[in-house]
Amino acid sequence: MAYKAQYYPGKTSVAQNRKKMMDPAYKLEKLRSLSDDDVVLMLGHRAPGSAYKTAHPPLTEANEPDDPVRKIVEPIAGAKAGDRIRYNQYTDSMYFAPMVPYLRSWAAATRYRGVDPGTLSGRQIIETRERDLERITKEIMETEMFDPAREGIRGCTVHGHSLRLNENGMMFDMLQRVVLDKSGKVFQVKDQVGDPLDRKVDLGKPMSEAELKKRTTIYRVDGVAFRSDDEVVGWVQRVFTLRTKCGFSPKV
């Protein structure tokens, strides 16, 4: 390449954190350990230990026609096996959660192959082959991309990203999929669509407020104000102006 991708403008901590999350060369910091079965339980797509359901036979048996694109693109493991496409979906609190929805999608695009991200405001979803999904979910939930108090794995009834926090610092969840117990740890007690789990999953202690503010990727006036990041604001205005002018006439 003629240039090195910069991923995101700005020198504030928020901008730098966004850059790190998007840059596949940056190794995400591991903050907790989850077993493979923990992840399978929380996702709720299959019972731990059960076989992956398939949407089609393995590609080796598929007799696909000769195609140059198929030769160039290496199928991901789940595609090779014929896995169903399944999803994970997260809600990020606006109170200094480590991740924000668009950043999840950008990171999904730069870090992972074969993933279809969707971005809304109260939730962000990725859909991919089931076994690849489990691998990705484990990485997300074991690392600095996740905080158990300010983020939630929620397949439905996602209301909460913009609500005031509970007095114990937890993001609101109508379906109460997680609980903060007396030990100060958060436990997942229901899967992402709210079905009770056979056993709870230990998500560890939430980050402190200071750590959240250090790691967060949301601008806030009581943290890093968006207004203060001149470079980002300036780039937004530039992109906007250029798109507008080009829409009128590319020569302009």
Add this chain to the structure above:
Amino acid sequence: MKKKFAEDPTSQTTKYKYEGYTQSKRKVEFKKAGDAIAKKRGISAYNPMVHMGGIPLGQRQLTPYTVSGTDITVEGDDLHFVNNAAMQQFWDDIRRTVIVGLDTAHQTLEKRLGKAVTPETISNYLAVLNHAMPGAAVVQEHMVETHPLLTDDCYVKVFTGDDDLADSIDKQYVIDINKAFPKDQAAQLKKAIGKSLWQAVHIPTAVVRTCDGGTTSRWSAMQIGMSFIDAYKMCAGEAAVADLAFAAKHAAMVEMGNLLPARRARGPNNPGGLSFGFIADMVQTNRKYPDDPVKSTLEVVASGCMLYDQIWLGSYMSGGVGFTQYATAAYTDDILDDFTYYGYDYIKGKYGVGKAKCNMDVVNDIGTEVTLYGIEQYEKYPTTLEDHFGGSQRATVLSAAAGATTAMATGNANAGLSAWYLAMYLHKEAWGRLGFFGYDLQDQCGATNVFSCRSDEGAIDELRGPNYPNYAMNVGHQGGYAGIAGAPHFARGDAWVASPLIKICFADKNLAFDFTEPRKEFARGAIREFMPAGERSLIIPAK
């Protein structure tokens, strides 16, 4: 926010009580009603306990809403259009309206038939028409007719820019432009329409509720035709009648909403064909409050959000629980009001209203300042963020404020439209989120189309509408665009936005809905104080 939430609006925490639906009197009422319905008919009905996981709404606080610009606080459910007679009448009053010119018909009568047309004959014609239009006979024997009490909201008035003619016609049938509008607005309107004479036709609400908006021009033309025959002693069916019918139905007819193409599949006078400029003209706030362009803009936003989001996209184009709260974000709790008045003060101080240069530097400046102000208000007041719990709600409100104030500063609706899209980009980068899926296309591609000349992309905002290609499928936008269409005109003191005819037609106290105060009317509907037209009590068993 203090009326809505018990706590300090700056607090970032609260105690969640998981109380359920019993917090809300209306929802308790719904539950009782659902139980009674199920028992009576033997089929289950409303039951909040079937909500996901058996957990009913109301695990968080269920909060009431104060309709902006009023001191009326209502339950959210009462702002669903199905539960609000005022909202229904707002739309009924529009879809039952057409404007029909009289000049073509009069020329036919005078030149082709040699009949005299005078203020006296016109007044007589209007007396006949006001008998006929609700559904009464004027020419034939042994006709069955509609009951006047079921159609008492139906009438026809005329208007003209010719003061002498207006003074000569029976006053009960005249929309007096001089009385309805402030002096300078009246002068503009009369100059625009000149000596032409127009009929403001409002067919019965009961008819458009049984049929549809496409009925209006046809019903109107039928009764106009018969009334000409009666008033001018014509042969019922002579060739000249065809000229009068064609004029009434087509050549001289101004409908409120255009016919829609097959993929939207609706006839004329349905919301999908109602342009932003037209709805801005239907709202009459700027003649009542000519010195407060922000208020006029906000009333247009409210009207547009209600009609386009709640009724058009939320029902005609989809349905069910609907899209009420995408719309109410723009007309409750004075949040949009605060952001827009802030922006208005900013532009007054820095540029002067309507005096800013129309260039990208100005759009960038005002759009950025108003958007960042709004974002910071949401951040400083967590209850405001909780009130507008959806990103789509916040996106609409931030962009509407930025767009409206930029339009007011520059006197140009497309400059305002441009600022709407800047606000979306800034919002997205600030919080790393925007609205629902559809915002990605509409609001990130929209900037390129603001000044485009290409047929599927460009148009002045006043002439865009719900069927403009990128706008057709997403809630949370059309009402804001309508407000942006109106804003520069209100700020400049223009008497109308897109059509002087529509502006005058709706300047009429006899309409069932008060178009000078839409938000107040919606609030009255919510507290069950609004009496709609077309009630069927007369013809149904008494309870």
